[in-house]
Amino acid sequence: xxxxxxxxxxxxxxxxxxxxxxxxxxxxxxxxxxxxxxxxxxxxxxxxxxxxxxxxxxxxxxxxxxxxxxxxxxxxxxxxxxxxxxxxxxxxxxxxxxxxxxxxxxxxxxxxxxxxxxxxxxxxxxxxxxxxxxxxxxxxxxxxxxxxxxxxxxxxxxxxxxxxxxxxxxxxxxxxxxxxxxxxxxxxxxxxxxxxxxxxxxxxxxxxxxxxxxxxxxxxxxxxxxxxxxxxxxxxxxxxxxxxxxxxxxxxxxxxxxxxxxxxxxxxxxxxxxxxxxxxxxxxxxxxxxxxxxxxxxxxxxxxxxxxxxxxxxxxxxxxxxxxxxxxxxxxxxxxxxxxxxxxxxxxxxxxxxxxxxxxxxxxxxxxxxxxxxxxxxxxxxxxxxxxxxxxxxxxxxxxxxxxxxxxxxxxxxxxxxxxxxxxxxxxxxxxxxxxxxxxxxxxxxxxxxxxxxxxxxxxxxxxxxxxxxxxxxxxxxxxxxxxxxxxxxxxxxxxxxxxxxxxxxxxxxxxxxxxxxxxxxxxxxxxxxxxxxxxxxxxxxxxxxxxxxxxxxxxxxxxxxxxxxxxxxxxxxxxxxxxxxxxxxxxxxxxxxxx
Numbered sequence: 001x002x003x004x005x006x007x008x009x010x011x012x013x014x015x016x017x018x019x020x021x022x023x024x025x026x027x028x029x030x031x032x033x034x035x036x037x038x039x040x041x042x043x044x045x046x047x048x049x050x051x052x053x054x055x056x057x058x059x060x061x062x063x064x065x066x067x068x069x070x071x072x073x074x075x076x077x078x079x080x081x082x083x084x085x086x087x088x089x090x091x092x093x094x095x096x097x098x099x100x101x102x103x104x105x106x107x108x109x110x111x112x113x114x115x116x117x118x119x120x121x122x123x124x125x126x127x128x129x130x131x132x133x134x135x136x137x138x139x140x141x142x143x144x145x146x147x148x149x150x151x152x153x154x155x156x157x158x159x160x161x162x163x164x165x166x167x168x169x170x171x172x173x174x175x176x177x178x179x180x181x182x183x184x185x186x187x188x189x190x191x192x193x194x195x196x197x198x199x200x201x202x203x204x205x206x207x208x209x210x211x212x213x214x215x216x217x218x219x220x221x222x223x224x225x226x227x228x229x230x231x232x233x234x235x236x237x238x239x240x241x242x243x244x245x246x247x248x249x250x251x252x253x254x255x256x257x258x259x260x261x262x263x264x265x266x267x268x269x270x271x272x273x274x275x276x277x278x279x280x281x282x283x284x285x286x287x288x289x290x291x292x293x294x295x296x297x298x299x300x301x302x303x304x305x306x307x308x309x310x311x312x313x314x315x316x317x318x319x320x321x322x323x324x325x326x327x328x329x330x331x332x333x334x335x336x337x338x339x340x341x342x343x344x345x346x347x348x349x350x351x352x353x354x355x356x357x358x359x360x361x362x363x364x365x366x367x368x369x370x371x372x373x374x375x376x377x378x379x380x381x382x383x384x385x386x387x388x389x390x391x392x393x394x395x396x397x398x399x400x401x402x403x404x405x406x407x408x409x410x411x412x413x414x415x416x417x418x419x420x421x422x423x424x425x426x427x428x429x430x431x432x433x434x435x436x437x438x439x440x441x442x443x444x445x446x447x448x449x450x451x452x453x454x455x456x457x458x459x460x461x462x463x464x465x466x467x468x469x470x471x472x473x474x475x476x477x478x479x480x481x482x483x484x485x486x487x488x489x490x491x492x493x494x495x496x497x498x499x500x501x502x503x504x505x506x507x508x509x510x511x512x513x514x515x516x517x518x519x520x521x522x523x524x525x526x527x528x529x530x531x532x533x534x535x536x537x538x539x540x541x542x543x544x545x546x547x548x549x550x551x552x553x554x555x556x557x558x559x560x561x562x563x564x565x566x567x568x569x570x571x572x573x574x575x576x577x578x579x580x581x582x583x584x585x586x587x588x589x590x591x592x593x594x595x596x
Contacts, residue, residue: 003410006417007380011373013320014130025132026122029139033118036147036428037111040435044107044153049442051472052106054154056440056483058084059106060471065096067475069456074477075499076484079247079492087189088157103472106155110437113163114152118143120166121365127173128324129370131317137424138369144296144427145361150438160190161358168198169331169362172205173324175221181232188236193350195233196341197359200334201327202226247492253346260547261487267547268487283353288339290357293364296427301375302367308374317377321370328363335359347488372424376417383413440469448473450576450583454525461503461518462528463545464581479503479522482544501550508534508554512565512593519586526575527566527584534564 014022044050051059061077063070071077081089095105121142122135142162146152152159168183188195205222207214217223256262262270270285281287294300312318335356342352349355428434442448444466451460451474460470461479468483470476478484480500487493499522506518507529518524532538536558545551566584573588 003380003383003413006414007377007384010133011131011317011377011380013317014126014132022126022132025136026119029118029122029136030115032140033114033143034111036143036435037114040110040147040153040437041107043435043437043439046439047441049445049448049469049473050107050439051103051442051469052154053150053438053440054156055103055106056468056472057486058088058154058156059092059102060475062089062092062096062102063475065093065102067456070475071471071477072457075492075495076471076478076481079489080484082245082247083489085157085190085192087186088160090189109155110152110159113155113159114143114146116163117146117152117166120163120170121362124166124170124173125366125369127170127322128327128366129317129321129373131320131373133376134369134373137372138365140424141296141298141368141427142362142365145292145299145365147435147437148295148428148431149292150436151358153435153437153439157191158354158358160186161194162362164190165194165197165358166362169327172201172225173327175225177225177228180225181228184229184232185236188233192237192240193354195237196338196349197331197334197355199230199233200337201330202229204330204334205327245489245491247489249490250347251488251490251493255490256347256487259487261485265543265546267482267485267544285351285353286343287353288336288356289360290353293357293360296431298372298423298427299364299368301371302364304375305367305371308371315374315378316381317374325370328366331359331363350488372420376420379413379416383409442469442473444469444578444581446578447576447581447583451476451526458525459523460526460528461522461524461586463500463503463507463533463542464528464530466530466581467528479524485544485547497548501548504545504548504554505550507566508539508557508564510557510562510565512568512589515565516590519590524586527586527589528581529566529570529584530581533581534567 009021012021044052057080061071061074061081064077064081091109092102092105096102100108118139121139125135125138126132128134146162152162164183164187168180168187171179171183184195184198187198202225206217206226208217209215251259257271259266261267264271268285270283271279279286281289282291284291308315309318338349338355339352342349342355346352447466448470451458451470454476456476459477459479460467463480465482467478468481470478471481480496480503485493485496485500487497502518502521506515507527509515519527530538536555539545539551539555539558566589569584569589569592570582572592573584574582575585575588576583
């Protein structure tokens with residue numbers, strides 16, 4: 001019978017399934033992962049000048065691995081190099097030694113990480129519910145999630161969370177000590193914050209529920225894992241505790257609350273005043289739940305899991321769920337604990353949301369896959385049970401009762417299974433702009449080539465949004481850029497903000513001496529301006545400028561009719577221009593008086 005064959009193919013436990021069927025589902029999982037990666041690569045290589053949004057911060061400086069002469073004495077490059085985890089830097093350095101340009105490698109890396117994550121996700125499912133289709137569903141919707149957000153595509157440290165954390169969970173469930181310890185070490189080298197998640201899980205696993213109360217486990221393996229895992233965690237975090245950053249200290253809560261950068265409309269909006277829901281639940285950095293937690297929407301099936309267990313008699317496959325399922329609850333408990341601790345010691349443990357965003361997503365992925373599997377199996381059982389009942393009532397295969405009743409039940413079951421398959425498999429077809437990878441395309445190739453032809457030690461001053469592309473596309477230093485205004489470390493941001501304030505003041509000052517002093521102070525070689533940059537309308541509408549104290553003074557002076565001194569030099573000192581901006585030679589500005 002069709003339903004019986006379908007049930008065997010889709011929901012048969014691994015003990016009753018041939019190895020070839022496991023390989024089939026795993027291969028299908030990897031195929032979809034590769035397909036999504038190819039869609040991402042298509043965008044990554046859609047133009048000569050393409051870079052992932054966050055990679056503009058975390059990857060550009062790695063061009064130093066190719067040419068050490070780039071970005072000399074560059075505040076921005078030095079800062080982002082200093083905060084990059086050791087493992088992350090090492091991977092890119094190895095690629096550079098192998099001759100792979102970092103800006104090329106950051107486009108290829110997501111495919112590699114995605115395939116590794118797919119394998120571990122699939123394998124974890126078999127350790128919880130030994131049904132190969134469950135692993136396929138989990139890995140499929142995990143890939144959809146990874147490619148509908150820009151975490152994986154960024155190829156930044158957070159992109160490594162999926163393969164490393166999933167790998168740790170898999171080896172933990174398998175009680176494979178050495179691979180687990182290796183994953184712990186790697187997590188510490190790539191995303192140190194998650195060492196606290198790992199440690200919490202190891203400690204929680206020493207407890208178990210028995211006879212209505214929590215008790216310590218008698219399993220020696222769990223103690224071995226905990227002690228050695230905590231030891232590795234300590235060794236990995238020790239260098240961070242002993243090292244003092246020249247860009248520190250980390251900003252305090254009191255300081256952050258006084259800075260417009262952390263308020264609504266700021267560079268990294270964090271505090272939302274009395275908006276309790278946004279701050280604690282959905283805030284980008286502060287909220288417990290990521291806005292993409294239920295994207296794709298098929299994740300909502302994961303919410304049904306407690307109810308499916310409650311009515312387990314209708315879902316017999318639930319009996320196949322192993323005790324490993326408790327690991328998911330342990331992950332949630334630890335993640336929530338770290339979330340509140342991170343809030344309590346803000347910003348010493350970085351952003352609170354990072355502890356729940358990825359862990360919750362992984363948990364809901366696994367629960368969704370298990371729930372869908374239980375539902376599909378139950379539908380098949382329902383159809384088969386009804387058909388058997390009819391056959392007993394009327395053994396004749398020609399009976400109108402059999403032909404009119406049993407096929408209807410089969411059709412209903414097949415129809416619902418088909419709807420589930422469409423929702424899971426074809427979800428990306430209903431999503432606009434899938435995959436959403438956050439790639440930024442440079443629209444001014446001639447500008448990038450112009451700066452590439454200049455000496456490697458030049459410094460470019462500009463308030464334009466376009467300046468944030470220059471370190472990646474031209475490999476030249478900039479004085480400031482909105483993309484690089486990250487205010488978490490006081491030692492860095494104090495210098496960055498001072499530069500921005502001085503640049504705003506000089507760019508709009510009616511006194512050319514202020515401009516010349518800035519050029520001499522920082523050794524500026526080029527000054528890039530949008531053609532409407534010296535107008536009141538530009539200053540008022542460019543939101544980033546509102547974060548700096550000097551902007552209000554500039555607006556007042558422009559309203560009084562004062563003309564920025566740079567305006568007199570725009571024609572004389574321009575060495576490059578296109579439809580929207582122009583580049584002035586700083587030495588020209590320093591040399592001439594506007595009255596000459």
